[in-house]
Amino acid sequence: xxxxxxxxxxxxxxxxxxxxQAADVEVIHWWTSxxxxxxxxxxxxxxxxxxxxxxxxxxxxxxxxxRSLTMQRILGGDAPGAxxxxxxRQFEELIEEGLLLDLTPVAEKEGWKNFIxxxxxxxxxxxxxxIYCVPVNIHSNQWLWTNKKVFADVGVKxxxxxxxxxxxxxxxxAAGYIPLAFGGQGWQERHVFDVxxxxxxxxxxxxxxxxxxxPKAASSDKMRKVFETFGALRQFTDAGAPGRNWNDATNxxxxxxxxxQVMGDWARGEFAAAGKVAExxxxxxxxxxxxxxxxxxxxxxxxxxxxxxxxEAAQMKLASMMLSPTIQAKFNNTKGSLPVRADVxxxxxDACMKKGLALLDDPKATITPxxxxxxxxxxxxxxxxxxTFWNEPSMSVDTAxxxxxxxxxxxx
Amino acid sequence: MEETMxxxxxxxxxxxxxxxxxxxxxASAPMAIVAIGVFVVCVGYSVVLSFTKSRLFPNFNWxxxxxxxxxxxxxxxxxxxxxxxxxxVLFIALCLVSGFxxxxxxxxxxxxxxxxxxxxxxxxxxxxxxxxxxxxxMMEPSLGLQNVxxxxxxxxxxxxxxxxxxxxxxxxxxxAVWQSSGLVMALMLAGLRGIDGEIWKAxxxxxxxTWKTYFFIVLPMMRPVMITSVVLLAVGVxxxxxxxxxxxxGGPGMSTEMPAKFVIDHITARGNVGLxxxxxxxxxxxxxLVIGPWIYREYVRPTKH
Numbered sequence: 001x002x003x004x005x006x007x008x009x010x011x012x013x014x015x016x017x018x019x020x021q022a023a024d025v026e027v028i029h030w031w032t033s034x035x036x037x038x039x040x041x042x043x044x045x046x047x048x049x050x051x052x053x054x055x056x057x058x059x060x061x062x063x064x065x066x067r068s069l070t071m072q073r074i075l076g077g078d079a080p081g082a083x084x085x086x087x088x089r090q091f092e093e094l095i096e097e098g099l100l101l102d103l104t105p106v107a108e109k110e111g112w113k114n115f116i117x118x119x120x121x122x123x124x125x126x127x128x129x130x131i132y133c134v135p136v137n138i139h140s141n142q143w144l145w146t147n148k149k150v151f152a153d154v155g156v157k158x159x160x161x162x163x164x165x166x167x168x169x170x171x172x173x174a175a176g177y178i179p180l181a182f183g184g185q186g187w188q189e190r191h192v193f194d195v196x197x198x199x200x201x202x203x204x205x206x207x208x209x210x211x212x213x214x215p216k217a218a219s220s221d222k223m224r225k226v227f228e229t230f231g232a233l234r235q236f237t238d239a240g241a242p243g244r245n246w247n248d249a250t251n252x253x254x255x256x257x258x259x260x261q262v263m264g265d266w267a268r269g270e271f272a273a274a275g276k277v278a279e280x281x282x283x284x285x286x287x288x289x290x291x292x293x294x295x296x297x298x299x300x301x302x303x304x305x306x307x308x309x310x311x312e313a314a315q316m317k318l319a320s321m322m323l324s325p326t327i328q329a330k331f332n333n334t335k336g337s338l339p340v341r342a343d344v345x346x347x348x349x350d351a352c353m354k355k356g357l358a359l360l361d362d363p364k365a366t367i368t369p370x371x372x373x374x375x376x377x378x379x380x381x382x383x384x385x386x387x388t389f390w391n392e393p394s395m396s397v398d399t400a401x402x403x404x405x406x407x408x409x410x411x412x
Numbered sequence: 413m414e415e416t417m418x419x420x421x422x423x424x425x426x427x428x429x430x431x432x433x434x435x436x437x438x439a440s441a442p443m444a445i446v447a448i449g450v451f452v453v454c455v456g457y458s459v460v461l462s463f464t465k466s467r468l469f470p471n472f473n474w475x476x477x478x479x480x481x482x483x484x485x486x487x488x489x490x491x492x493x494x495x496x497x498x499x500x501v502l503f504i505a506l507c508l509v510s511g512f513x514x515x516x517x518x519x520x521x522x523x524x525x526x527x528x529x530x531x532x533x534x535x536x537x538x539x540x541x542x543x544x545x546x547x548x549x550m551m552e553p554s555l556g557l558q559n560v561x562x563x564x565x566x567x568x569x570x571x572x573x574x575x576x577x578x579x580x581x582x583x584x585x586x587x588a589v590w591q592s593s594g595l596v597m598a599l600m601l602a603g604l605r606g607i608d609g610e611i612w613k614a615x616x617x618x619x620x621x622t623w624k625t626y627f628f629i630v631l632p633m634m635r636p637v638m639i640t641s642v643v644l645l646a647v648g649v650x651x652x653x654x655x656x657x658x659x660x661x662g663g664p665g666m667s668t669e670m671p672a673k674f675v676i677d678h679i680t681a682r683g684n685v686g687l688x689x690x691x692x693x694x695x696x697x698x699x700x701l702v703i704g705p706w707i708y709r710e711y712v713r714p715t716k717h
Contacts, residue, residue, distance in 0.1 A: 068680035071468065093468040093683060184575075184664050240553045242575040242664035377467070380682040384488045384666065391577045391665025403487070410482075 023314040025081030026056040027301075028073075030066035031335075033247035035269025039335035046327055053314040056081070061245075063187065074099055079304035081315055087124045087135050087300045088371035094302065095127045101303040102130040106316050112323065115341045118360075121298055124372060133300040134319045136328075137337035140294035140356055141264040141369070142195050145250065145271070146283040150177050150259045158260075161288050162199050162229050165260075169236045172259045180233060181249040181258035184242035186387045188249075192262045193386045194370060196230045197223075199289040203367050206293075209408060210370040218408035219401050227389065227397045227404075234393060242391075253282070268336035268352055277350075284352035286359055294359050297369040298337070378411040455696065462690040468683035479690035489691060492669045495581055499588075499670070500649040506589045507645055508638070511596025516626060518597070519604045529601070533594040540591065544658025547587035548574065574660055577667035584659055584668050591655075592648065596641045603637035604630065639710055646703065650695060671695050 025047075031040040037059075044055040058080065060066035067090060070083040074094060085091045094100050107113070116122050116135065125133035144165075146158050154175040159165035169179035182188065198206055201222050208217040217223065238258075241249075250270040252258040261267065271282050278284065286292035301322065303315040321327055328339040333349075338356065349357065359365045371379050385407065389400045462480070465473040483489050514532050518525055535543070550556045553572035561569040573583035607630050615625040653672040656662055662669040671691060678688035 064681050068677075071680045071683075075468075097469055185661065186663065239572070239575055242580075243548070243661065375467075375683065377678075377682050377684040377687075380677070381486075384486075387663070387665050388487065388491075391663070391667065 021310060022052040022054065023081070023308065023311040024054045024056045025311065025314050025318055026058055027082045027084075027318075028058045028060060028066055028070050028080045029084035030060055030063045031084075032059050032061045033245075033270065035247075035273045035334070035336060036266070038273070039269070039331055042331050042334055043322065043327070046330070047318055047321060050317065050321065053317065055318075062185070074304050079306065081306075081311060082301045082303050082318060085133065085300055085302055086369075086371060087121055087133070087298045088369065089124065089374070090371065090376055091133065091302050092124075092127070092375075094304075095130075095132045099305055100132040101305045101312065101315055102132060103134065103303065103316065103319050104129075104131050106320050107131045110320060110323070115343065116323075117340065117342050118296060118366070120296060120368060121340055125300060133302045134322050135298050135300045135340045136322050137332050137335060138296055138298045138340060138360070139264050139266055139337050140286075140359075141191060141297065142198060142287055142289075142292060142294050143265055143267070143352075144260050144262055144285040144288050145253055145267050146260045146285065147253045147256050147258070148281060148283055150256055151283075153177075154259070158283050158285060159288055160285055161290055162196060165288060166229070166232055173236060177256075178238045178252065178258040179236035179260065181252040181261040182233075182237040182241045183244035183246050183249040184237075184391070185245070186383050188246055189387045189390045190383045191264070192233065193226075193230050193390075194295075195262050195288075196233070197226045198293050198295070198367065199287050200226050200229055202291070203293055203364075206367055206370075210373040211368075213374075213408050213411045215405050215409045219405040223404065224397055224401055227400050230386075231389065231393070231397065234390065265338075265352070265356055266336055268350075269334070272336065272350075278353075279351040284355060286355060291365070292359065293365050293367045294356065295369040296360070296366050297371075298340070374411050378407060381407045458689045459693050459696075461685055462693045464686050466685035466689070468685065470685055475686070479686045480694075483687060483690045483694065488666050488669055489671070489674055491666045492671045492674050493694075495667075495669060496649065496652075496671055499581060499585060499652070500646070502585055503588050503592070503649055504642060504645045506585070507593045507596045508641060510589065510593040511641065512600050512631075514593065514597040515600035515604055518601055529598070532597050535591045536594040538591060540588075540652075540655040541658040543587050543591045544584075544655045544660075547583070547590070548659045551583050575664065577664045580660055580664060580667045584655060587659060588648075588652070588655060592645060595644065599637050599641050599644075600634065603634040607633060643703075643707065650699065 027044075029040060031037060040057070040059070044057055047053070047055045058069075060069055063086070066083075067085060070080065070085075071094075073079055079099075091100070112122065112131065113119070118138075121135045121138060122131070125131050125135065144159070148158075150172070151158050154168075154172050154177065156168040156171050157164075159168050165179075172179040182192070197209075205217060205222055208214045209223070246263055246267070247270050249258070249261050250263060250267045251274075253261045254271060254274045254276060265284075268278070268284070271278070276282050286294060301319070303319060306312060306315075322331075323341070325341065325344050328341055329344045332339045332344070336353070338353070338360065370382075374382075382404070385400065385403050389395050461470055463474055463476060464471060465475045465478075518528055518532075522528065538546075551558075551572055551574045553559065553575055556572070558569060558571045561571070573579035573586075611629060611633075612625065615629060620629070651672050652670050653676060656668055656670050656673055660668040662673055672695070675688045675691045675695070678684045678691065682688075
């Protein structure tokens with residue numbers, strides 16, 4: 001009798017200790033396309049290999065959906081172990097409310113501030129002396145991806161500025177191709193808008209709008225030209241664009257249905273997954289602009305605070321792993337993004353990635369993404385405006401410009 | 413009649429009535445707590461927050477009517493409200509009409525009635541998310557219905573409302589009516605079956621055509637069923653969210669945005685609870701001002717007579 005009890009107690013204790021040590025870390029992210037899935041699998045597998053703790057994958061299509069799920073879960077007291085955000089002000093309030101785990105202990109031990117480059121990528125993570133997120137990659141948005149065969153077939157040169165694009169696009173259209181592969185989702189409309197904006201202007205103008213929030217710049221002739229050029233692109237997309245996912249649009253370029261797509265460097269992962277070779281099958285044009293600028297944004301993970309010490313240890317372990325040189329190399333090679341540390345071996349860097357690296361080394365060619373300067377609220381207002389303007393050709397540039405000015409004026 | 417019975421009961425057995433009252437109070441306490449706690453307190457809290465500058469987290473920095481000012485200056489909100497009116501009126505009207513005709517069809521003592529009934533009611537068993545996705549695929553220009561019909565030879569056939577900002581809202585409407593008209597059919601059929609057979613006999617004796625009997629005699633008698641249907645459908649209209657998210661995501665542009673989506677977007681991803689709550693309060697207002705008195709008139713007052 002006594003023995004039985006003891007046995008049961010031992011078993012129970014055994015189970016208890018086993019369940020106490022290991023933690024399941026649920027990770028919410030929006031990496032759902034083919035290339036992205038491969039990259040996130042690298043993280044998950046490597047984490048599981050470390051033993052004990054387990055990566056529990058919660059993939060949610062579309063960044064805005066994933067982010068609102070994370071917000072709801074944190075506010076509702078059912079926080080995930082880790083969640084993806086953009087390196088931006090998206091999670092600022094979570095830090096202010098003390099809901100995120102301060103990673104300073106790991107960061108200081110490993111010397112994050114010494115090896116993370118460029119240092120600006122860590123800025124959104126730092127607040128009041130703490131470090132609250134882990135940047136995992138650097139992405140640049142300003143790229144025009146082209147199908148070389150289509151351009152050769154039509155007999156026109158690949159455009160390097162928006163003016164050039166507008167001159168070659170009618171010829172491409174006349175030859176039966178879709179000049180611009182496009183997905184009519186809010187963020188993609190906004191993305192193209194931003195690319196046109198920086199392509200038509202320069203860093204100074206970019207900063208005067210987003211950083212200084214100067215209403216004069218927001219209603220200037222330069223801005224008018226941006227809206228006009230952006231509006232002129234509508235006619236070069238196909239009727240099926242609304243609602244299309246970005247990777248489906250990329251696939252139109254890969255398969256030669258469309259000539260080009262404006263997309264961030266993550267599109268490279270799709271071309272690679274389809275077995276295409278950079279600068280042979282597909283081209284990548286930074287900008288398009290006379291002097292191309294790239295935004296230095298990226299993805300970062302935040303780790304919600306929890307009372308469970310084991311989960312906290314597992315979170316710290318995951319944060320540390322995400323920045324380790326081997327994982328940085330494996331992950332970014334798969335995803336097509338650039339690592340956040342310089343001492344990483346990029347053996348598979350192809351022609352397009354090298355172009356990006358060269359530009360990143362030039363401090364004059366890099367700009368800070370708009371969402372580092374404006375709140376998600378303001379960002380959403382701009383997105384609504386851009387989306388409305390894109391889908392309602394009857395909306396005049398004057399109207400758009402005056403609304404834009406108002407948004408920038410009220411921005412915090 | 414009822415009143416006299418109640419008073420006589422009170423007079424003859426006062427104690428028992430009291431005990432009944434206590435136990436019925438006890439029994440309804442959970443419901444009352446939920447109703448007051450969830451509805452009154454939470455709704456009140458939401459309204460209070462709409463006068464603050466709350467961002468992602470509630471705070472009490474008062475800004476007066478600033479959020480309402482911004483709300484009514486936001487074109488997306490105005491478009492959402494317009495969409496809701498257009499969608500709501502057409503949705504309720506179409507559901508009532510199609511539901512009524514389906515019910516009349518089944519009322520003709522057709523063969524396989526139960527089969528048809530299941531068929532008509534089936535879409536209602538489907539969640540709005542699934543409904544939205546299915547119809548999104550069907551309305552996809554290069555994969556859906558349009559493509560199929562064009563391949564069969566009708567080249568000029570066009571049916572892709574979701575990619576055109578002008579027609580997208582009707583695409584959503586089709587899906588919503590498809591999903592909900594079965595419910596109206598079931599309610600109407602029950603109403604039709606509840607009509608006294610004597611009325612039909614009398615109408616036949618008087619030589620009134622069947623369609624006239626349906627429209628001028630039976631339909632007015634089904635007023636309570638109609639009201640129930642309208643109330644149920646109206647509730648669905650005000651809170652329409654999942655269908656939009658699944659089918660169009662509010663696009664193209666703002667063409668299928670709805671107030672509920674505006675609220676959810678602003679209190680989550682956009683981190684502006686103040687504005688979101690102002691929008692939620694605006695959604696509550698018409699319910700209180702219009703539907704409240706109407707329900708009172710239709711349901712509450714008549715029972716007093």
